Amino acid sequence: MRRKGIQEPPETRPISVLLIDDDETWVRTQRRLLERFQERVDVSTATSFEAAQEALSAELPDCVVCDYQLGDGTGVELLAEVRATEPELPFILVTGEGDEAVASDAIGEQVTDYVRKMELGHQPTGLVRRIEAAVEADRNRRAVARERRHKEALLETVTASSTRSELGETICEQLVESGYGCAWIAVLDNDRGVVPLSTAGETTYLEATIPPGRRPADCTEPTLRALDESEPLVHSLPAIEGTDPESADWQQVAVDHGFGSVAAIPISHNGVYFGVLTVYSRMPRIDDRERALLTEYAETVGYAFQTTAWKRTLLSSATPTVAFTLRGGCHPLVGLAAALPDGSALRTATVIPRNDDEVLYVTTVEGVTEADLSAAVTATAAIISVDYYRTDDVIQCGLVAESPVPETRLVDVGVSLSQTSVDGGHARIAAVLGGETTVKQCVEVLSKQCGEGSVTTLWTTDSSRTPNTEVVDDLTDRQRQVLELAIEAGYFERPRHNNTGELADTLDISRATFTQHLRAAQRKVFAAEIHR
Numbered sequence: 001m002r003r004k005g006i007q008e009p010p011e012t013r014p015i016s017v018l019l020i021d022d023d024e025t026w027v028r029t030q031r032r033l034l035e036r037f038q039e040r041v042d043v044s045t046a047t048s049f050e051a052a053q054e055a056l057s058a059e060l061p062d063c064v065v066c067d068y069q070l071g072d073g074t075g076v077e078l079l080a081e082v083r084a085t086e087p088e089l090p091f092i093l094v095t096g097e098g099d100e101a102v103a104s105d106a107i108g109e110q111v112t113d114y115v116r117k118m119e120l121g122h123q124p125t126g127l128v129r130r131i132e133a134a135v136e137a138d139r140n141r142r143a144v145a146r147e148r149r150h151k152e153a154l155l156e157t158v159t160a161s162s163t164r165s166e167l168g169e170t171i172c173e174q175l176v177e178s179g180y181g182c183a184w185i186a187v188l189d190n191d192r193g194v195v196p197l198s199t200a201g202e203t204t205y206l207e208a209t210i211p212p213g214r215r216p217a218d219c220t221e222p223t224l225r226a227l228d229e230s231e232p233l234v235h236s237l238p239a240i241e242g243t244d245p246e247s248a249d250w251q252q253v254a255v256d257h258g259f260g261s262v263a264a265i266p267i268s269h270n271g272v273y274f275g276v277l278t279v280y281s282r283m284p285r286i287d288d289r290e291r292a293l294l295t296e297y298a299e300t301v302g303y304a305f306q307t308t309a310w311k312r313t314l315l316s317s318a319t320p321t322v323a324f325t326l327r328g329g330c331h332p333l334v335g336l337a338a339a340l341p342d343g344s345a346l347r348t349a350t351v352i353p354r355n356d357d358e359v360l361y362v363t364t365v366e367g368v369t370e371a372d373l374s375a376a377v378t379a380t381a382a383i384i385s386v387d388y389y390r391t392d393d394v395i396q397c398g399l400v401a402e403s404p405v406p407e408t409r410l411v412d413v414g415v416s417l418s419q420t421s422v423d424g425g426h427a428r429i430a431a432v433l434g435g436e437t438t439v440k441q442c443v444e445v446l447s448k449q450c451g452e453g454s455v456t457t458l459w460t461t462d463s464s465r466t467p468n469t470e471v472v473d474d475l476t477d478r479q480r481q482v483l484e485l486a487i488e489a490g491y492f493e494r495p496r497h498n499n500t501g502e503l504a505d506t507l508d509i510s511r512a513t514f515t516q517h518l519r520a521a522q523r524k525v526f527a528a529e530i531h532r
Helices: 024-037 049-060 075-085 098-106 116-121 126-160 164-177 204-209 223-227 250-256 288-317 331-336 368-378 406-412 439-450 468-476 477-488 500-507 511-530
Strands: 017-022 042-044 063-067 091-096 113-116 182-186 194-202 233-236 260-271 270-280 321-326 344-354 359-368 383-391 397-403 416-423 426-432 457-458
Touching: 017 024, 017 049, 017 126, 017 426, 042 049, 042 331, 049 075, 049 204, 063 075, 063 126, 075 091, 075 098, 075 182, 075 233, 091 098, 098 113, 098 270, 113 116, 113 126, 116 126, 116 439, 164 182, 164 270, 164 288, 164 331, 182 204, 182 223, 194 260, 204 250, 223 233, 223 260, 223 270, 223 457, 260 288, 270 288, 321 406, 321 439, 331 344, 331 359, 331 416, 331 477, 344 406, 344 477, 359 477, 368 383, 368 397, 383 500, 406 426, 406 439, 439 457, 477 500, 477 511
Parallel strands: 017 042, 017 063, 063 091, 091 113, 270 457
Antiparallel strands: 182 194, 182 270, 233 260, 260 270, 321 426, 321 457, 344 359, 344 416, 359 397, 383 397, 416 426
16 A cells, blocks of 8 residues: 655645545535535545445555444444554544444544544534644654654764765665655865766756756856855746757756756855755655755765765875855955956966065966956956966966955965965865864954855865975975966976066066076975985
8 A cells, every 4th residue: 555645745735535434425525525625635435344445455545534334344443454554544533423432442443533423514624624634743743754764864874884975875865765856966176167976866857957067156056056155045946848958947957857846955064065965856845844854964964074084184195175265355356357258267376475465366367358357457456467477378467466365364374275266256265274274264264354154165175196295395485486486377388488587577576586596496396306
């Protein structure tokens, strides 16, 4: 036997009722009344004990309403049979008179409710209310039990999994097995492109709407929005149909796959964001209970991901990388990007303090012309000047900004910078944490400059190669700055894009000083590499 409609949201789920009485006239009358007073009640009938048995063996309703006298049996006898296999199924017994002995027998068989026909005559809607109350109580009980099973399975999964990918696959499979059409965990790569860590269910939807590497700001799909905003998103889909999936937006594709609603919940722990857990339901709404359970899943996965990440860091020579996303206008390059044409992107691999008041961003700019960039610099108060290193396929330049900037704040607490990228109105700083530096410290210093609530963090990939820290440590600050600028500006490429005089001007030092520091840095690097 199987039960109808268990997975649907409570406010929209129909209620199936099996109405049993050997009085065919009463059955027809009550069926009309029930369906008239409550549209979501769907009534089937049986007019004998045997017919009721057949109906129950074919498919269980949400509630049984049964008269005591059935001609070939009694309602109490039927109740006893039902309780042998379905101890919690709502069962309402109806009698012609208030017989205490019948009531006692029914209570002994764990009847859900007991009502006299006389009472129903005075209160036509009374039976509907009793049915609704019994069914909702049963559904709530089942939902709690289902949540408990989910949590037990989740705990077992977290305990048994050794990698993020393994954990994610098991979580997604559990969610699909519980009734969702599709589940996946999305993370960001180092270029801020969306990639799937784990998937289960109707993955053709993901292939049609979210190609690998797509950026969060490029689409309103809930997963991408949740990644971009670091906020949970629950969305019910409109009833649209008939559009070609190849050309439709994500909502049409979702509807074509049979989805009615979607929930995207960020995965985080202690303020560090790892990605987003997204489920697609075939029902028109994901209710508060489901959302709370999904949030607990995401929180538990976040804890496990952070534990896994730190464990991997401790057991290997790789270094942990955390990306800080800054919202608002606290980063000077965000203001510059806003003044550039749509579709432009800025990438900065080197940030060098020129003096106490100025910082140099060695930056690659895509999707703009030199004239566009010069005009944007003029219009951006936080950018003092620009020096061009190359302007062929892409623009490589040095952007001078007023200090302090977020990157220098991070360096002050022991962070090594990897890259700053700007697109979609946000600045994203990828950084390697020092041995004593915590994410909390970084967030605090960034929030002090950018404001509370403007900083989110995302754990990204580990470095694939352990840097030669002995070489880096052996360089002086100025030697490191000169070498980084020379590399980023294409000084060592052929043909050479810049001479030492132009690069020296960028750092506000003499050509001789620049050359001296560069040669010293080169000698140290070459000597160290020979002995590795």
